[in-house]
Amino acid sequence: MTQAPVTPKALRRSHDREIIALAVPAFGALVAEPLFLMVDSAVVGHLGTPQLAGLSIAAALLMTAVSVFVFLAYATTAAVARRVGAGDLTAAIRQGMDGIWLAIILGAAVVAVTLPTAPWLVQLFGASDTAAPYAITYLKISSLGIPAMLIVLAATGVLRGLQDTRTPLYVAIGGFAANAILNVALVYGAGLGIAGSAWGTVIAQYAMAAAYLIVVVRGARRHRASLRPHRAGILASAQAGAPLLVRTLSLRAVLMIATAVAARLGDAEVAAHQIALSLWTLMAFALDAIAIAGQSIIGRYLGSGDAEGARRVCRRMVQWGIVSGVVLGLLVVISRPLFIPLFSNDPAVHDTLLPALLVIAFSQPIAGVVFVLDGVLMGAGDGPYLAWAMLATLAVFAPVALLVPSLGGGLTALWWAMTLMMTVRMATLWARTRSGRWIVTGATR
Structure with a gap:
């Protein structure tokens, strides 16, 4: 008796259950x-x-x-x-x-x-x-x-x-x-x-x-x-982590530049920026939980030699990232009248923060794709590419952000620069996943 083929719908449900089972506890941690x-x-x-x-x-x-x-x-x-x-x-x-x-x-x-x-x-x-x-x-x-x-x-x-x-x-x-x-x-x-x-x-x-x-x-x-x-194993772990260290330092540099620019804009702007950054970080935790699920699942599929399975999971993860980003963006728009007064009573901060939050809401679907693809490539052990991609992103973001005080636009312009940064990241990560060069099967990369 032949076994019935697994339908695409059944595969999607299987991937969804696995993503949820890994992502929800990961967010809590x-x-x-x-x-x-x-x-x-x-x-x-x-x-x-x-x-x-x-x-x-x-x-x-x-x-x-x-x-x-x-x-x-x-x-x-x-x-x-x-x-x-x-x-x-x-x-x-x-x-x-x-x-x-x-x-x-x-x-x-x-x-x-x-x-x-x-x-x-x-x-x-x-x-x-x-x-x-x-x-x-x-x-x-x-x-x-x-x-x-x-x-x-x-x-x-x-x-x-x-x-x-x-x-x-x-x-x-x-x-x-x-x-x-x-x-x-x-x-x-x-x-x-x-x-x-x-x-x-x-x-x-x-x-x-x-x-x-x-x-x-x-x-x-x-x-x-x-x-x-084991000396060889410890050195291998350090070697695998070095490109991710470069990636992390580049991302930290982006956030430090953004805060430094906000400080140059004025007290109300830097206060509003801190609130906006706190919200952006909280939503990043939610999206990063999905990325962590991607790391675990993609690594396992590639280790088992299932390249096509890895591609299917990657596509499904991207869909999760987009939907999650849309939901988070809508939550920001809906909750902003309640959210803003929790952090400040200053009308100047409110006026500065409101348009910046709308920019953040707009960028969340982009952020969803970025976090997911970041997790996919990490799970594939594609650290060197992630390092170079983040360095390239920093090179684009830094001059744009540093020009914000002189060109005008205030905090809203700065967060549009942050959106540009995320868009560049999405473009570099999307190009890599489309190329298929990240797909290297086997117990080691």
């Missing part, structure tokens, strides 16, 4: 670190304005340090997913362990640099005399948690590659709860002030890292994968 900082801000804010200002400066430095190493998650996801697709779970976990060892090495190096330079870094950010001591205290203590944060990134990549985004969600929820309880207990109960907030976060971060390591080590023992560091 993605917002964990911002929620950590929100809790810290809420607790420290009641200590006084200088303490909150110090926390803000230290948190910006810490988030920058950690975001630079996000390639630990992305590169590990792609490498592990390929080996899962090839049916070699032992090699997949061993590759993941090499990524975790790389995270430990990098984390130790960052701590070694941050501890002695903390006062200089705080001064570089222009902290006031009253805020600087609190910023230094928080930065020195919290930097001790950087190795744990990087372990979490790498281990998250391992589990995503193993097609598991639920465990990172559970760990994130547990870490968030522990951080909130520890912050209140140490800041107020123990009377440690801002130092208590930093220690609470560090403890929660190491608890999260321990939870991840327990899961990964159990998997390694079950599949008899080595836990020892």
Whole structure:
């Protein structure tokens, strides 16, 4: 008896179920670190304005340090997913362990640099005399948690590659709860002030890292994968992550240029820009969750040698990106009368922010395609192309954005420049996916 062929509709439904199963938990895990900082801000804010200002400066430095190493998650996801697709779970976990060892090495190096330079870094950010001591205290203590944060990134990549985004969600929820309880207990109960907030976060971060390591080590023992560091594997992980580091630094440069230009436009403009950027970042988390699903699924398909399956999933992911972008854009338009007053009572900020939000809403379908294709190419291990594409995008964006203050148009013009940046990214990523050069099958690229 012959088996009935699978219809295109059935394939789409199968892809949709898999995308949802991976993307929804991934979104929850993605917002964990911002929620950590929100809790810290809420607790420290009641200590006084200088303490909150110090926390803000230290948190910006810490988030920058950690975001630079996000390639630990992305590169590990792609490498592990390929080996899962090839049916070699032992090699997949061993590759993941090499990524975790790389995270430990990098984390130790960052701590070694941050501890002695903390006062200089705080001064570089222009902290006031009253805020600087609190910023230094928080930065020195919290930097001790950087190795744990990087372990979490790498281990998250391992589990995503193993097609598991639920465990990172559970760990994130547990870490968030522990951080909130520890912050209140140490800041107020123990009377440690801002130092208590930093220690609470560090403890929660190491608890999260321990939870991840327990899961990964159990998997390694079950599949008899080595836990020892392998020089060749660690170097391979670093080599795979280097292009993604270039991509991330280029993207950070775009955001820093945009903020610097907004600051030159005036106080109302930079305040409105910060609100707009916060909303844009929140929506980016939602779209990035779909991209993470793409990384995991594409890597597995290519690892199994199913090039046509990878193409089908890519097409479906693009459709998801467009629809998600349209929905997010409409939500921005509908909710803007409620959203804007939550952040400012200044009419000048309102007037400046409103047209910028409309530009952001318009750009969300473009952003949806960008995030999805970014995830597809990451899942394919096409890091070098992503690096060059982002450098090219930065080269286009920078002069346009820097001309905004002299040409006029204010914050709205700046966000049109951001839309241009996303359009250039979409064009470069679309050209790559259309070429098919990203499709390289096998357990390794």
